[in-house]
Amino acid sequence: MKKISGISKRWFFGTFCVISGIIIAFAAIAVFLIFGYYYNYIEMTLDSRASDLVNTYFSQYISTNDETFVVGAINFVEDFSDKDIMEVWVIDKNGKPIVSSSGFDIDSEPVMPDYELAKSSETNKAKWTGKLSTGEKVMAITAMIPSVQGEYAGAVRYICSLEDVDNMLLFISLFIFLIAGIVLLLVFASGRFFIRSIVRPVLQVNATAEKIAKGDLTARVNTGGMHDEIDQLCITFNNMADELSQTESLKNDFISTISHELRTPLTAIKGWGETIAQLGDSDPETTQKGMSVIISESQRLSDMVEELLDFSRMQNGKMQLNKSRIDVLAELDDAVFTLKDRAMREGLELIYNVPHFPLPMYGDAARIRQVFVNLLDNAIKYNEHGGKVIVLAEIKDDKLVIFFTDTGCGISSENIPRVTAKFFRANMSVHGTGIGLAVADEIIKMHDGEMTINSVLGEGTTVTVTLPVEASEVNESASE
Numbered sequence: 001m002k003k004i005s006g007i008s009k010r011w012f013f014g015t016f017c018v019i020s021g022i023i024i025a026f027a028a029i030a031v032f033l034i035f036g037y038y039y040n041y042i043e044m045t046l047d048s049r050a051s052d053l054v055n056t057y058f059s060q061y062i063s064t065n066d067e068t069f070v071v072g073a074i075n076f077v078e079d080f081s082d083k084d085i086m087e088v089w090v091i092d093k094n095g096k097p098i099v100s101s102s103g104f105d106i107d108s109e110p111v112m113p114d115y116e117l118a119k120s121s122e123t124n125k126a127k128w129t130g131k132l133s134t135g136e137k138v139m140a141i142t143a144m145i146p147s148v149q150g151e152y153a154g155a156v157r158y159i160c161s162l163e164d165v166d167n168m169l170l171f172i173s174l175f176i177f178l179i180a181g182i183v184l185l186l187v188f189a190s191g192r193f194f195i196r197s198i199v200r201p202v203l204q205v206n207a208t209a210e211k212i213a214k215g216d217l218t219a220r221v222n223t224g225g226m227h228d229e230i231d232q233l234c235i236t237f238n239n240m241a242d243e244l245s246q247t248e249s250l251k252n253d254f255i256s257t258i259s260h261e262l263r264t265p266l267t268a269i270k271g272w273g274e275t276i277a278q279l280g281d282s283d284p285e286t287t288q289k290g291m292s293v294i295i296s297e298s299q300r301l302s303d304m305v306e307e308l309l310d311f312s313r314m315q316n317g318k319m320q321l322n323k324s325r326i327d328v329l330a331e332l333d334d335a336v337f338t339l340k341d342r343a344m345r346e347g348l349e350l351i352y353n354v355p356h357f358p359l360p361m362y363g364d365a366a367r368i369r370q371v372f373v374n375l376l377d378n379a380i381k382y383n384e385h386g387g388k389v390i391v392l393a394e395i396k397d398d399k400l401v402i403f404f405t406d407t408g409c410g411i412s413s414e415n416i417p418r419v420t421a422k423f424f425r426a427n428m429s430v431h432g433t434g435i436g437l438a439v440a441d442e443i444i445k446m447h448d449g450e451m452t453i454n455s456v457l458g459e460g461t462t463v464t465v466t467l468p469v470e471a472s473e474v475n476e477s478a479s480e
Contacts, residue, residue: 006199007195007198007199007202008195008199011191011195015191016187016188016191019184019187020184020187023180023183023184023187024180026180027176027177027179027180030176031169031172031173031176031177034169034172034173034176035169038165038168038169039129039139039165042139042160042162042165043127043139043141045085045086045160046086046127046139046140046141046158046160047125047127047141049082049086049088049141049158050125050141050142050143050156050158051143057072057076058072058076058145058153058154058156060072061073061153066092066093069092069098069153069154070092070098070099073090073092073098073099073154074099076088076090076156077090077099077100077101080101083101083102085160086158086159086160087100087101087102087158087159087160087161088100088101088156088157088158088159089101089106089156089157089159090154090155090156090157091112091115091142091154091155091156091157092154093147093151093152093153093154095112095115095155097110097157098154107133110132110133111130111131111132111133112128112140112142112157113128113130114126114127114128114140114141114142114157115142115155115157117142118142118143118144118155119144119152121144124143124144124146125141125142125143125144126141126142127139127140127141128140128141128142129162136161136163137161137162137163137166138159138160138161138162139159139160139162140157140158140159140160141157141158142155142156142157142158143155143156143157143158197230198230201221201230201231201233201234202230204221204222204234205221205233205234205237208220208221208237208241209237212241212244217241217244217245217248218245219241220238220241221234221237221238221241222234223235223238258304258308262301262304265297265298265300265301266297266301268293268294268297269293269294269297269298269301272290272291272293272294273290273294275290276290276291307435307436307439308435310370310439311435311438311439314438314439314442319442319443319446321363321364321367321443321446321447322364322366323362323363323364324362324363324364324365325360325361325362326360326361326362326363326364326365326368327358327359327360328359328360328361328363328368328400328467328469329354329355329357329358329359329393329400330358331365331368331369331372332354332372332391332393332402333354334369335369335372335373335376336350336352336372336376336391338373339373339376339377339380342380343380343389346380346383346385347385347386347387348380348383348385348386348387348388348389349387349388349389350388350389350391351388351389351390351391351392352391353391353392353393354391354392354393354402355393355394355395359395359400359469360469360470361400361447361467361468361469361470362470363447363467364443364447367443367446367447368443368447368467370439370440370443371440371443371444371465372402374436374437374439374440375404375440375463375465376389376391376404377436378406378436378437378463379404379405379406379408379461379463380406382406382408382409382461383406383407383408383409384407384408384409387406387407387408387460388405388406388407389404389405389406390403390404390405390406391403391404391405392405395469398468398469399466399467399468399469400466400467400468400469401464401465401466402464402465402466402467403462403463403464404462404463404464404465405460405461405462405463406460406461407459407460408460408461409457409458410455410456410457410458410459410460410461411453411455411457411461412457413455413457416453416454416455419437419453420437420438420440420441420451420453444465444467447467447468448468449465449466449467449468450465450466451463451464451465451466452464452466
C-alpha cells in the first residue's frame with residue numbers, strides 16, 4: 001500500500017478525520033435521542049396507566065375481604081384494553097401476583113424490583129428496566145393500592161416488553177450509521193478526487209521542474225483543461241519554461257556573439273602586433289598605422305568590457321549613479337561630436353537640431369553620455385550608406401524629449417517589446433552584444449526618465465528619450 005504523505009496526509013488527518021468525527025458524533029447523538037424518545041414514550045404510556053384510576057377502580061374492593069379483592073383484580077384484568085401492547089399484573093397485599101392479563105401462570109418468585117421501590121416511594125409508584133428470569137428485557141411500572149388503614153391493599157404492575165422496540169431501534173441505528181458511512185464514503189471519494197486533482201499537477205510540475213533543473217528545457221507540464229487555478233499554474237509554469245528556454249537560447253547566442261566580438265579586435269591587435277614586431281623601425285608609416293589600429297581595437301575591447309560590467313551591475317542591482325547638477329544638452333553635444341566623423345565615413349547624413357541654451361538636470365553625466373553614445377551608435381550601425389541619422393530635442397512640460405531617428409533596417413513589430421531585453425538582438429548580421437539597449441533603458445529609468453522605441457521594418461527606427469529637467473532654469477533659458 002502506498003504511503004500517504006504531503007497534502008494527502010494533511011487532508012486526511014486535518015480534514016477528513018475531523019469531518020468523520022463530526023458525522024459519527026451526530027449519528028451517535030441521533031441514535032441516543034431516538035432511544036431516549038422511544039423509551040420515554042413507553043415510560044409515559046406505562047405511567048399513564050398507573051394513574052389514580054387504579055385507586056378509583058379498586059376503592060370498592062379494598063374495604064372488604066381478600067376474596068372480594070381477588071374478584072376485583074380479575075375484573076380489572078378482564079376490562080384492561082391494552083393487552084396487546086403490555087401485560088398487567090395485580091399483586092395482593094403480601095406481594096404475590098394474583099392474576100395476569102397474559103393468561104399464563106406467573107413464577108412463584110418473579111423479579112419485581114419496581115414493586116419493592118414503589119412500597120417506599122412517596123408517589124406510590126416506581127419504574128424498573130431490566131431482564132426477567134426468562135432473559136426477556138422489559139420495562140415495568142408498579143403502582144401501589146393504599147388501604148383505608150394506611151397500609152397497602154395490593155399493587156398493579158404494568159409490564160412492556162422491550163425486545164421488539166430494541167430490535168426496531170437497532171435497525172434504525174444501523175440505518176443511521178449506514179447513511180453516515182455512505183456520507184463519509186462520498187466525502188472521502190470527492191475529497192480524494194479533489195486532492196488528486198491538485199496533487200497530480202503539482203507532482204507533474206515538480207517532476208518537470210527537476211527535468212528543467214537538469215538541463216532539459218524542452219520539458220513542459222500537460223494542462224488539464226479545467227480552467228482553474230491549478231490549470232493556470234501549469235500554463236504559467238510552461239510560460240516560464242518558454243522564457244527560460246528563450247533566455248537560454250539568447251544567452252548561448254550572446255556567448256557566441258561576445259566571443260566573436262572579442263576575437264575580432266584581439267585578432268587585429270595580434271596581427272598588427274606581429275607585423276610591427278617583424279618590421280621594427282624599417283617602415284614608420286606602417287608602424288604608425290598599426291599602432292593606431294591597436295589603440296582603436298583596445299578601446300573597443302575596453303568599451304565592450306565596460307558594457308559587460310555595467311550589465312552585470314544592473315543584473316545584480318549594484319549599478320550606482322554619481323549624480324550632480326549637469327547640462328544635459330552639453331552631454332548630447334559631446335556624444336554627437338564623438339560620432340559625427342564616423343557617420344560621415346559611413347556615408348550617412350547627420351542632422352542635429354536642439355535648443356541652443358544650457359539645460360540643467362540632476363544626474364550622472366557619464367551615464368547620460370553613455371546612453372546618448374549607445375543610441376547614436378545603434379542609429380549608425382543599423383543604417384545604410386546614404387541614409388540619415390536625425391537627432392532632435394524639444395522641451396515639453398518641464399521635460400526634455402530627445403528623438404534619435406535613423407532610416408535603417410528597422411525592427412519588426414513583434415521584436416520591438418524585446419529589444420531592451422538582455423541578450424536580444426533584432427538583427428544578427430550586425431556586430432553587437434545585445435545588451436546595450438538594456439543598459440541604456442536601465443540608466444534612463446534610474447534618472448526617472450523613459451525610453452520608448454517606434455520602428456517600421458525596412459524604413460527605420462525612432463528612439464525617444466524623456467528626461468526630467470529643472471523647470472525654473474528651462475523657463476529662464478527659453479526667455480533669453
